[in-house]
Amino acid sequence: MQTEVVEFTAHPETLKGRGACSNRTGRFESERRFLTDDGWSILDDSSVPKTSVTVEQPKKILTRNQSPDVPFERSINPYRGCEHGCVYCFARPTHAYHGLSAGIDFETKLFVKKDAAKLLERAFGNPRYQAKTIAIGTNTDPYQPIEKQWRVMREVLEVMLEARHPVSIVTKSALVTRDIDILAKMAEMGLAKVALSVTTLSRLLARKLEPRASTPAKRLEAIRLLSDAGIPTGVMASPMIPALNDHEMEAILEAARNSGATMASYILLRLPREVSELFKEWLLRHYPNRYRHVLLLLRSMRGGKDYDSKWHERMRGQGPYADTIAKRFDLAAKRLHLNKRGAPLRTDLFRSPASGRQQLDLF
Numbered sequence: 001m002q003t004e005v006v007e008f009t010a011h012p013e014t015l016k017g018r019g020a021c022s023n024r025t026g027r028f029e030s031e032r033r034f035l036t037d038d039g040w041s042i043l044d045d046s047s048v049p050k051t052s053v054t055v056e057q058p059k060k061i062l063t064r065n066q067s068p069d070v071p072f073e074r075s076i077n078p079y080r081g082c083e084h085g086c087v088y089c090f091a092r093p094t095h096a097y098h099g100l101s102a103g104i105d106f107e108t109k110l111f112v113k114k115d116a117a118k119l120l121e122r123a124f125g126n127p128r129y130q131a132k133t134i135a136i137g138t139n140t141d142p143y144q145p146i147e148k149q150w151r152v153m154r155e156v157l158e159v160m161l162e163a164r165h166p167v168s169i170v171t172k173s174a175l176v177t178r179d180i181d182i183l184a185k186m187a188e189m190g191l192a193k194v195a196l197s198v199t200t201l202s203r204l205l206a207r208k209l210e211p212r213a214s215t216p217a218k219r220l221e222a223i224r225l226l227s228d229a230g231i232p233t234g235v236m237a238s239p240m241i242p243a244l245n246d247h248e249m250e251a252i253l254e255a256a257r258n259s260g261a262t263m264a265s266y267i268l269l270r271l272p273r274e275v276s277e278l279f280k281e282w283l284l285r286h287y288p289n290r291y292r293h294v295l296l297l298l299r300s301m302r303g304g305k306d307y308d309s310k311w312h313e314r315m316r317g318q319g320p321y322a323d324t325i326a327k328r329f330d331l332a333a334k335r336l337h338l339n340k341r342g343a344p345l346r347t348d349l350f351r352s353p354a355s356g357r358q359q360l361d362l363f
Helices: 092-098 104-108 116-124 152-163 174-188 203-209 216-228 246-258 274-286 288-300 320-335 353-361
Strands: 052-055 074-076 109-112 134-136 167-171 192-197 233-240 263-268
Touching: 092 104, 092 109, 092 274, 104 109, 116 152, 134 152, 152 174, 152 353, 167 174, 174 192, 174 216, 192 216, 192 263, 203 216, 216 233, 216 246, 233 246, 246 263, 246 320, 263 320, 274 288, 288 320
Parallel strands: 052 109, 074 134, 134 167, 167 192, 192 233, 233 263
Antiparallel strands: none
16 A cells, blocks of 8 residues: 655645645654645646545454543444544544554545444354444544445444444434434434534534534534434534634534434544644634634643643643533533433343354254
């Protein structure tokens, strides 16, 4: 696989539909290559980043989590990289493990695990397997645009439905409504819940922050459709970015509640590794007059740094401003009757696909 990275800071005209403003070399690389400007400033097709998809063939599909501040132990990521292009995405640094950039590469050089459903069925068939809720969408979005073609997520859900296995989904895409037929059946048995991430109600801000994700209105509509189908549905008002979208928190929760959401959560903006510089580049390009204010407030919640990865603090921050956001959320969630987590999903209905086949083989 070719993993050569060419660094550039792109002209805004070449970045329509992209979140990052540059493509810096990954942190593990020993060499750096740069595009050079010949002075003509001519834009052609070769200068516009295009999406490519590489098939990945892992041996396992389940990822185990040991972080003490997240509510799941197992997860599945059908894709690496994410075409939604959210500039703040904390998963961006993982592209460095492929020799790629956390910038434009992350949202244009994508990887698909096309055999995810087969690998999951194999895992379920292990006699020692014990069912626990599997979270999907915790790293990159399972319903990003390429899912329309590859349909990996739908195949995974089909395996889960057959095995009566619980699943929790987080997405920014209205494409999740395509799978209502499966999710409704699972929800009826207490096996599924979905959360839509709604960062802002502003189309303008969303277009800049999350250029290829569904519009805020489409996400709220997805909440309504899922809820109407009997699927427990929540909203994640995330990430909250001080002096940029945090003033919208109550409005986001209220709009989601009016659409049928019954659960809610939020996360403070996280800027691990390369994401810090990418976000600051983005902020200077789109909101230069807020640059100093946003960073000053953010650092006041991160011990004077752009980011602090301490368990139990990385999601919420600390200090007076962080406490104010937390109190605002708690008050709004209580007023709107938004259960923060929702009821636990059932694990007692699980049935191994292998046992089902063995029973059929007797006949």
